[in-house]
Amino acid sequence: MDDCSVARRPGRGTDGPAPEAGAEAGAGVDRAAAERVSRLLSGPSGLGTSAARILDALRTVPPATDAPPLDAPMDGAPAPAAQDPGAPEPDAPAPAAPETALPVLPTLLPSPTRKGGHFSPGYAERAWGDGSFPPLYCPLTARIDDDLALVVNDRLVEWAGEVGIYADQLGRFRDTGFGRLAVLAHPETDDVDPLLLAAKMNAAWWACDDYYADESDLGAVPTELPPRLALVMSAMDPPPDAGRYTAQVEEAVRSDPVLVALRSATGHLKRHAGPSQLMRVLNTTFQMYVSWTAYAAWRHLGLLPPVWRYLAARQHDSFYTSMTLIDIVGGYQLDANLFYEPRVHRAVMQAGTASVIVNDLHSVEREAADDLPDCNVVLLIAEEEGCSVEEAVRTAVAMHNDFVRGFEDSQRELASVPSAELRRFLLGVQSWMAGCLEWHGASDRYK
Numbered sequence: 001m002d003d004c005s006v007a008r009r010p011g012r013g014t015d016g017p018a019p020e021a022g023a024e025a026g027a028g029v030d031r032a033a034a035e036r037v038s039r040l041l042s043g044p045s046g047l048g049t050s051a052a053r054i055l056d057a058l059r060t061v062p063p064a065t066d067a068p069p070l071d072a073p074m075d076g077a078p079a080p081a082a083q084d085p086g087a088p089e090p091d092a093p094a095p096a097a098p099e100t101a102l103p104v105l106p107t108l109l110p111s112p113t114r115k116g117g118h119f120s121p122g123y124a125e126r127a128w129g130d131g132s133f134p135p136l137y138c139p140l141t142a143r144i145d146d147d148l149a150l151v152v153n154d155r156l157v158e159w160a161g162e163v164g165i166y167a168d169q170l171g172r173f174r175d176t177g178f179g180r181l182a183v184l185a186h187p188e189t190d191d192v193d194p195l196l197l198a199a200k201m202n203a204a205w206w207a208c209d210d211y212y213a214d215e216s217d218l219g220a221v222p223t224e225l226p227p228r229l230a231l232v233m234s235a236m237d238p239p240p241d242a243g244r245y246t247a248q249v250e251e252a253v254r255s256d257p258v259l260v261a262l263r264s265a266t267g268h269l270k271r272h273a274g275p276s277q278l279m280r281v282l283n284t285t286f287q288m289y290v291s292w293t294a295y296a297a298w299r300h301l302g303l304l305p306p307v308w309r310y311l312a313a314r315q316h317d318s319f320y321t322s323m324t325l326i327d328i329v330g331g332y333q334l335d336a337n338l339f340y341e342p343r344v345h346r347a348v349m350q351a352g353t354a355s356v357i358v359n360d361l362h363s364v365e366r367e368a369a370d371d372l373p374d375c376n377v378v379l380l381i382a383e384e385e386g387c388s389v390e391e392a393v394r395t396a397v398a399m400h401n402d403f404v405r406g407f408e409d410s411q412r413e414l415a416s417v418p419s420a421e422l423r424r425f426l427l428g429v430q431s432w433m434a435g436c437l438e439w440h441g442a443s444d445r446y447k
């Protein structure tokens with residue numbers, strides 16, 4: 001574990017990522033891509049062939065920075081903030097229409113009271129915290145509907161009472177507002193049931209994190225974490241019947257509110273998700289747990305990991321997990337081969353990492369306060385650089401902004417892929433980042 005000791009190392013650069021090879025290919029590439037897509041879409045048809053053609057297009061179209069706009073205006077709304085890959089470009093030539101017309105998504109101005117739908121209010125530098133730190137470059141929040149949030153949150157608290165999580169602190173749980181997070185992060189729908197699904201899944205993930213990983217007061221013990229997480233997998237994805245041994249597993253699941261919550265939320269998920277969507281959520285959850293075991297080892301041994309090592313773990317323990325719900329909550333399906341296509345995967349990882357840095361920025365005090373302090377990127381940077389927490393916050397903000405700009409570039413690049421579901425999904429990811437920042441700034445959890 002030598003590499004876990006804190007070693008002084010040069011500061012992270014804050015410049016944006018180097019441009020992709022071929023990124024300057026521009027509009028010519030788009031035209032070529034549109035022609036290719038048109039050809040592909042007019043080829044043979046049949047089950048699975050359209051997803052295969054889209055993947056083929058993805059494989060062969062080089063990245064382009066001037067990809068067609070993600071959305072086109074449908075209601076004559078003026079163009080939103082610059083640099084928004086979701087924004088219409090007034091002078092841009094209309095992209096060549098493929099034989100099969102793709103539905104366009106409206107780009108609308110931000111409206112805090114807007115009802116559910118697909119819209120991009122754009123990206124901006126957003127003040128956060130007490131406003132004394134540099135702003136976070138982040139998408140704007142597409143919908144703030146606190147009446148709907150109240151309905152979802154009330155239903156969530158009722159459910160928490162049934163499954164037994166946070167039993168002696170339901171008031172605090174209510175004020176945390178995971179229901180509000182779901183409504184902010186999923187502006188695609190006003191439908192309470194899928195929003196409640198997102199609220200339950202996130203609350204159950206967080207309960208698992210609080211009870212098993214982070215909060216000593218709630219019984220989190222580093223050495224107990226790995227076997228507990230192994231049981232979570234069986235609660236969410238029951239293995240084939242092993243007779244009386246399975247009966248013992250079921251008894252253990254019933255007796256632990258965290259497991260009951262995860263089992264129940266997964267049951268709700270199964271009502272909305274297709275098989276590949278379900279397994280995407282489950283496998284991402286289990287993948288995230290590998291990082292949790294790393295943190296547990298560091299806590300147990302009293303070691304602080306170097307920043308690079310923490311970040312490498314945190315990038316697999318991020319709101320990427322929450323983002324796996326986007327199409328499920330939205331009521332459509334992003335094909336598994338598109339979800340896992342490397343450039344799409346990287347884009348969602350960029351967004352998940354940015355959002356989880358937002359979490360670390362808001363929870364510095366909370367995490368420093370535990371008897372066994374949790375890893376936090378700000379605290380680790382301060383330790384490693386020997387700098388003040390304020391300086392470390394600035395470094396983390398710069399890192400966040402690089403990830404968001406990286407996502408924005410990826411979103412622009414992927415806009416030329418002929419898949420309405422993909423554009424919709426990436427818009428959902430954009431919305432998730434926005435809602436996440438909005439929520440962290442208001443939730444009682446971080447006060």
Ligand SMILES: CC(C)=CCC/C(C)=C(/C)COP(=O)(O)OP(=O)(O)O
Nearest residue numbers: 202205206317318319321322359363
């Ligand atoms: C919602 C979800 C996937 C939660 C699991 C872990 C995660 C991505 C977190 C944000 C939890 O991280 P952390 O423990 O730092 O969060 P808090 O500061 O305790 O809210």
